[in-house]
Amino acid sequence: MKSLYFQDMNRYAIWVTALLLCACVSTKKKGGITRQEVKTAQRLIGLEFERPAIDTMRSYLERNRSGYLKMREFELPNETAPALYFDPFPVDFTFSAESPVQSWAIPDNVALPSDPESIAFLPILDLASLIKHRKISAIQLTELYLDRIRAHDSKLMSFITVTEDLALAQAKKADQEIASGHYRGPLHGIPYGVKDLASVPGYPTTWGAAPYQDQVIDETASVVKKLEEAGAVLLGKLVSGSLARGDVWFGGKTKNPWDLSQGATGSSAGSGSATSAGLVAFAIGTETLGSIISPSHRCGVTGLRPTFGTVSRHGFMTLSWSMDKVGPIGRSAVDCAVVYDYIRGKDGLDKTVKPSGFDYSSKIGIEGLKIGYFQKLFEPDSGNVSPDLTKTIEEFKQMGIELHPLELPKEFPFSVFDIILRAEAGAFFDELVRSGGVDEMVEQHGGSRANSLRQARFIPAVEYLQANRHRAELIEQFTAMIQEYDVILSPTSGFNQSLITNLTGHPALSLPTGFDEKNRPTGITLLANYFDEAKLLQVAEAFQQAYSYHGLVPTGVKAGPTTEDRRVMEAVENDGLN
Template identity: 35%
Template structure:
């Protein structure tokens, strides 16, 4: 069978349909993507580990099941990949850390178990920043942005962003503690969902800061994200923080649309550059044309301080996550993660309590705001895209970090779901994005908003010029 030249760039939804129609087999599909990884990823460096033999064997077994009429669901036979902080039995899981490069788990993370049970073919593990914080370990290659290597790939799900955008998998899992699903999604032109905290199990996922960590899908469309979320979401006896509530049919819910829905747009956002402001304004226009009621709102007073508070809260929990290896093996850490842990170890109990009180204030303020809305539109960053040169100039200055996190970190503190979508481009051709935020556990509403936007636009159909 002759496979289409753009096979690697088709949506997960389209690939699932072709597998179901048996116009392509999982083995053919998996082999094609593995060949593309071999060809392209020597430059992009998006994968930490590729498992071709295992992937092809799994694909062959799934083809046999399909031929016998046994169908596991919409991910049956679809090649995807997972961020390298998700434990995978028999496959190294380093979490971007040099000290864990030889760590081979004996069990899968719950999210990996669920993907396999749904018939997904796991191609390998995707590269990430050290410990899922803001920088890659000096000894580990940094993934490149497939749109333009002079631009940031996003942290910390950098490999998930690069691989999914470059056609090296049909979807991926990322994690988001301060923006690490949303940054690589907007920088790579993807749709990325940070679910409500507690919607997806974190069992078997290496922590950065446990009360802030969210695991979620990164894909080429909101509908693709819905397909993955429907598989990985739900309660888990291995994770007592995974909330025991029913998981909706997200794919069906995505078709609801936004007509008559109240969508908030914040006023007074003075730090947006022209690209970010235009992308957000264009999204408002699209939703208005689809019958949504646009409502101007003001963000809670605590919102502006939230990204600064996030750093201290994250630091304390990161110090806890690394207490077995830091400071005893501090020399093996990169300077950025080590600096965060040192900050956390030095924070007083009174200072930490003060941060927790302010966290409760921003969470309560956002709950109050969202109770009056169906959805809230937000920028991802004040500066829509970041070049590597500009990042190098700003460095790791806390104020610069807080500015990048201004519109992402508050929703990690509060735990609300947020979907990042591509919604424009810069004069350099880089993708720009925006966020749709929803009430807690209303991923269905957020995905419906995202799907409606993508039914009316084609930003999610554009691919990098590799």
Template identity: 40%
Template sequence: MLPPRPPRPTPLPSSRPFHFLVVVSVLCFAAILTPAPAAVAAAASGDADGGGGEGGVIRIRTAAVARSAMDTKPFISAKDALKKEPISDVIALKDSMKYFDAEFFNDSKLREMEDGAKEFNVPAFRENRKLVATENGGLHNPSVLLFKSSWSSGSMTSETRSFEYPRASSVHRPTNDEDIAFMSVIELGELIRTKQITSRELTDIFLRRLKRYNPVLEAVITYTEDLAYKQAKEADDLLAQGKYLGPLHGIPYGLKDIIAVPHYKTTWGSRTFKNQVLDSEAYVYRRLKSAGAVLVAKLVTGSLAYDDIWFGGRTRNPWNIEEFSTGSSAGPAASTSAETAGSIAYPAARCGVTALRPTFGTVARTDVMSISESLDKLGPFCRSAVDCAVVLDTIRGTDAGDPSSREVALGDPFHVDITKLTVGYLDDAEMEVVDVLSSKGVKLVPFKLNYTVESVQSILNITMDTDMLAHFDNWQREGHDDDYEAQDQWPVELRRARLIPAVDYIQAQRARGKLIREIKDSFTVDAFVGNVTDWERVCLGNLVGMPVVVVPTGLKSIENPPKGGTKRRTTVTTGIYAPPDHDHIALALAMAYQSVTDHNKQRPPIDDLGPNDVIQR
């Protein structure tokens, strides 16, 4: 049943028309200033008439009548009144709370929050941005919130000592440049030390190779040719004076183009910054220069250190040049590079080279573009684990420009007794590695990392994206994300990062702490062997800060080979993981494996793919 109609009101006496209009005016403006829900919803959806309901129209018209009778205030439309009314902002704020998983505030609290944000938060945000965010890249003003990756309860007091490198014996200069190019750092260093080759000659060889293959591989952004010949001459002159600086003396190398070198472009792989020259010298570059190494090129990084797409193209895999190299360290497959979340592991695995992602904090990142201050790490891509150890020993160290860097008292990987180690192997480990290490006297046991944290990947994404946005806040505000090379990458992630509340960023770090404690308790072996490109494990390893050596373990046929066959191949790799501060253990095991295998010595078939294999370019 419908409720009974209310009785019709008694008409007001005709002698009081003015009072009638006053009452109507007050009531109708009150209705406009506290609109019905339907009118509010219509206003929020942009309905210019204040809603499709008849009540909204009646109020507008009645207000107009009141104005014509009194003519004491300017006319305010329902649309304008709704815009000015604070409650409409409250409704918008309430609606936005669903994006922060915080739909539990009433209107009074939301109005209080709105006032506080306007009066305190926004002015503070703007002031802080003026202080630290006018420049992009996170090169200056590092956070005071520091991540410590070490599992040691106390400070590391052991003296940091240089490794004792093995000396290559009976090394003779090959007769052709191709063989020279595939020699190890230790072997090349011996050729230079014994004056069988000069640094100038070696620099010539590698620059010619880079220029020969770069049109296909797209691995170089900037050749540092003048600098290279200058440094090569200095290395040769020192040797002529009887001064030998060590195994990197006169050795050519490349740097990922997020690492600053004076007088040369540091593009970060981005068209926004492709002409950027930083008047600074990265710590890692200073270390390599002091060791006598020769910089021949700034190598490709994916745009703003994301994947393999950059402003000049997309870097290819030398083993299968119809594939791309993956990871932001796309170009540096024989150099010093960086990882936040897979940028060493993925390209090393795809391109079949040995690489080391060191313990977080081992290598100072001063004057290197930053994605995340608690995740970024610098490490080498090399021919072998021996070479990785040599480079690590050169570049490791602390610097005032990177508060997260520390003196990690690593053991000497060349003097580890691997027969005293217990090494686990996961279900996805390459069993050849397990068998070889077992034959070398290592105790191998089945192993599994046990942890209850199910949000590993989201913890990394929240951490990485929020930190990256802080470092490129100005870039986004100026609309440069519209010019980004791959719109489904950083632009999408950093827009989403705007909606990550500070409280949930902190909760992610607390969850990260729980994960680290569980991994520490679960790490009951000295090291373990397992897949190096599993995304969950990539996230976990970077959140924990643990080192891993990427080790080539073989080759297999590509999928869907061309008719008639091809020499292109897919590389097979594995990872040797160790606890933080135990990089020397992982390196020692990798060196033991490579001492009796030759997978790391194989050469990509760029020049000879087969008569029926036409590469689509």
């Protein structure tokens, strides 16, 4: 049986390592480890040794503690990952050759809308057409979005930092390049935002947490660099819930533009909210356990969580080395496809990134795809079913799609799998906990990130490895179960679906499907096999061509043009680009 981590490690040695952590986390601990301390620590891990065994271990535990204290004298850079890399792919998995960015067809006949709000909500390829054919300049489009940020973000709280000077400089460069005949493609001159887990030189990278609100990291995250090379314009850093948890950060709570009484959910809260509200043309989010899919679902936008290992995490905060993913959030499946095409692929800096092909332009008719659905999750007693979900299933059938029933795996210890995430987060934020900086975080309740980081020090290494062995079993079973299907439909709610696919590393997409009785967006999650992002996006695009639940203006930001909007439009009309 394949395992993800070392299999032949001495279990007893790892147990005593964990035991020492339980008994002696404090760096200030002096003197020998007592018999009572060991006996008390045993209760935390459900084991019991007799007195002779405990006495034999004590000197070994003290030696281990001495090693821990010595190790803490050496600083570890953020980008240093453990020498154990997560590999979810089956032994016989064949990777496709890395394919270049596609040649995207940009329409020629897009008319410039008469009002700024309509421009802000156009899909990427339409915006690209306006810029390419000089019906609007990158500077004007950037100023339009900056004005919308000024008009609406005080109530949404989706931005932590607006990078206005950088954005205007990048937009000016884009206009100069386009005027000289150097057109880079569909993202050239398109304004976007990036979740504030990504580093951008000269600007704070706060990770949404008070202890880091003045942190400046002098490097460019690989995804930001790739988008810069594509000519995209960075409007700012978008809210991450504190250390990638929830929608609460040191400045407040990020809101859902469709209902300002509701949070956007997290942790890519700012990315979902800003995209939905038309403050950016698209956004970059991250996901470890639902953080792209959840805010996309809540805010009524389309979010793609790619296969683990398709997009580099270099320059992003680490929450879990074996679970973190980076992906696009857009107003349509096509928007996500365009952005994904530009950010995927190796960068030589993230060792987990694998070669991946992406052939979105060669359309496969949906009638030729085998599409499944987790039937029991759609039944009335599942706790997931709403009238909207039932309607969505019928809408897929009306598209001529035959849905094949299948079930999620059941015989796994799902309730303990998140110890993998918590143990890895505890390692990355080791210094924050030991220094006491964790006490500065805004949320300190039982479910807070601060509390999660503290308790991570008490997860035994043996249990972490055992959880990963169960994870290996889950990967094999789930991969075998879904491999005959092209796409699978699932309710977005339901912890097991999200937990399973984040553990296995399979891709997912959040698709808006309508509105509930309170006019809040509803949605569904699409899943696919490893590196089958093209099929996932094509099915979503087909649905969005059939039903118009995407790209709409949220009620929380819907209003007539402001004075600033009118000023921008007058500039557009008077500068001769029309």
